[in-house]
Amino acid sequence: MAAPPERRCWEREQARLKAGVVEQDTEEWQKDPNFTGLERVGGVDLSYIKGDDTSACASLVVLSYPALQVLYEDCRMVAVTAPYVAGFLAFREVPFLVEAVQRLQQEEPKLRPQVLLVDGNGLLHHRGFGVACHLGVLTDLPCIGVAKNLLQVDGLARDELHREQIRSLQRSGDTFPLTGTSGRVLGMVLRSYNNSSKPLYISVGHRVSLDTAVRLVRSCCRYRVPEPIRQADIRSREYIRKQLCAPLEARPARPESKKEAELEDESDA
DNA sequence: GCGACAG
DNA sequence: ATCTTGTCGC
Incomplete structure (x- = not known):
């Protein structure tokens, strides 16, 4: 699993992480209680195919804020x-995901998201550098880690104490901090949806404070999973579903499909 | 051998 | 991540 650029980036960021640089709000809208000035929130996700461990669909969506309407969608099959x-x-x-962000910047620069919600963790990680930090450094976009399960690191565990703390979250919006054995707060557990007792694990990715990260995720939740990630997830799964049906629909050769074949030939040439 | 295991 | 429809409940 050789990945030189990522590994270099990973190592280069250790000092900045220890200094807490990536945990600071760098944008004006982040400091505003109502996020005034925030207009676009991005979400990314990869969906996989059941038996195939090399094909996946990578998706990037951009939603308006605070309306949470989809402004941009990019799904693409990739070879993992x-x-x-x-x-x-x-x-x-x-x-x-980096490719998707670059494509967006090139094709629709005006739709560039001001913050990215990432499936997985940021600082809440064995080396304090999860996927949300990684993507943040490579794109220089503010990033927030949103995990659906607890990554057990630095003494954190899905033990009875943890389950009890989760039960103590009565209403959506309630939180409690995840403090590792090291004494450092690595993330926040958030009950994002009243109808689900299963919480979210929020952590800092890049250029955002934990407090701002939790507030933003909370304000993006219509259901348990925040809309940007939920839309990216829904759309990438749907894309794969159609991908799997495509070869079956291509079977029957109808008379009028002759035109389509000719058009394809021309476009290929 | 046993347990842990983001997506 | 994925296998999976309807169904019980607020």
């Missing part, structure tokens, strides 16, 4: 090479 290893998710998924 790195295997999934807990703690090394970024090496598997980040290259395709």
Whole structure:
């Protein structure tokens, strides 16, 4: 699993991370209680195919804020090479997400998101550098890590104490901090949806404070998973579903499909 | 051998 | 991540 650029970036960021640089709000809208000035929030996700461990769909969506309407959608089939290893998710998924962001900047620069919600963790990570930090450094976009399960690191565990703390979250919006054995607050547990007892694990990715990260995720939740990530997830799954149906629909050769074939030939030439 | 395991 | 429809409940 050789990934020189990512690994270099990973190592280069250690000093900045220890200095807490990536945990600071750098944008004006982040300091505003109502996020005035925030107009576009991005979400990224990869969906996989059941038996196939090399094909996936990478998606990037941009939603308006605060209306949360989809302004931009990009789904693309990609060839995944790195295997999934807990703690090394970024090496598997980040290259395709960086490509998607670059495509957006090139094709629709005005729709560039002001912050990105990322499936997975940021500082809440074995080396304090999860996929949300990774993507943040490579794109220089403010990033927030949103995980649906707790990554057990620095003494954190899904033990009875943890489950009890989760039960103590009564209403959506309630939180409690995740403090590692080291004494450092690595993230926040957020009950994002009244109808789900399962919380979200929010952590700093890049250029955002933990407080701002939690407030923003909370304000993007219509259901348990915040809309930007939920839309990216829904759309990438749908894209794959159509991908799998395509070869079946291409079977029957109808008379009028002759025109289509000719058009394809011309476009290829 | 046993447990842990973001997506 | 993925396998998976309807169904019980607020």
